[in-house]
Amino acid sequence: MTVTAAPHTWTGRLRGRVQQEFPGDTLLPDRQPIYVASWIYVFGVLTLAALLVVLASGAVLAVAGPQWWHGSGLGHYVNSLHLWSVELFMAFMVIHLWGKFWMAAWRGKRAMTWVTGALCFLGSIGTAFTGYLVQSNLDAQWISTQAKDGLNSAGIGAYFNVMDFGQMLMWHIVLLPSVIGALVVVHVLQVRRRGVVPPFDVGAADRGQAGARP
Amino acid sequence: MSARAAVVNLDHPGHYLHWGVIQISTANAVVIALMVLLFGLALLLPFPKGRERP
Numbered sequence: 001m002t003v004t005a006a007p008h009t010w011t012g013r014l015r016g017r018v019q020q021e022f023p024g025d026t027l028l029p030d031r032q033p034i035y036v037a038s039w040i041y042v043f044g045v046l047t048l049a050a051l052l053v054v055l056a057s058g059a060v061l062a063v064a065g066p067q068w069w070h071g072s073g074l075g076h077y078v079n080s081l082h083l084w085s086v087e088l089f090m091a092f093m094v095i096h097l098w099g100k101f102w103m104a105a106w107r108g109k110r111a112m113t114w115v116t117g118a119l120c121f122l123g124s125i126g127t128a129f130t131g132y133l134v135q136s137n138l139d140a141q142w143i144s145t146q147a148k149d150g151l152n153s154a155g156i157g158a159y160f161n162v163m164d165f166g167q168m169l170m171w172h173i174v175l176l177p178s179v180i181g182a183l184v185v186v187h188v189l190q191v192r193r194r195g196v197v198p199p200f201d202v203g204a205a206d207r208g209q210a211g212a213r214p
Numbered sequence: 215m216s217a218r219a220a221v222v223n224l225d226h227p228g229h230y231l232h233w234g235v236i237q238i239s240t241a242n243a244v245v246i247a248l249m250v251l252l253f254g255l256a257l258l259l260p261f262p263k264g265r266e267r268p
Binding site: 037038040042043087091094095098099 | 248252253255259
């Protein structure tokens with residue numbers, strides 16, 4: 001069956017745009033340029049792997065509740081798994097950021113890749129902060145009472161009340177993960193669209209992959 | 215020491231390092247040092263070669 005684009009409909013235009021921007025070998029390539037064979041290029045996917053563990057362990061915590069994660073052995077384990085996967089997520093993401101900064105990874109029309117990555121980083125800090133606030137222990141109470149003064153002095157407290165457990169829980173498990181999840185998808189699609197940024201001294205012949213702009 | 219005790223005794227106030235106006239917990243300083251070390255190793259260590267493709 002032959003499917004032709006129908007440019008007079010929004011679905012047809014969208015399909016044409018997707019096929020133009022993400023042909024099969026761009027969306028799911030099975031080869032990468034030779035310069036990608038370096039450990040510094042691994043930290044992006046390590047960050048993604050840690051994020052998956054964060055989301056999975058967080059989902060278990062959300063279902064089972066604080067009585068479970070504070071009061072049972074398995075709960076302690078999953079709680080620790082959530083904490084340490086976040087620690088690795090942030091560490092891998094910052095090393096990924098260092099590598100991309102020194103590569104000037106915004107080169108070759110990759111500005112949106114850089115911007116979406118930066119927004120993911122900022123959003124992750126907010127998500128980690130709200131995570132501290134919803135531990136439902138003394139640590140969470142201490143952090144929230146310390147943070148409220150700084151946020152109130154900036155006029156934020158009326159809309160983002162760190163003493164409101166319900167509001168912080170919704171920010172932590174619904175709003176911020178949704179935003180970060182969407183940003184990560186856009187970030188990865190941008191990487192696929194423009195290709196992995198090459199080192200400064202790589203010529204056109206060594207880039208190999210279509211779309212790997214200088 | 216019971217079997218449930220942590221490998222590192224955490225039952226005391228944290229240690230902090232001071233350089234003038236800079237104050238950082240020893241734990242955070244160690245984490246940052248490990249990240250810098252990992253970054254350096256990622257740049258210097260050779261990457262294993264994959265399978266040859268036809």
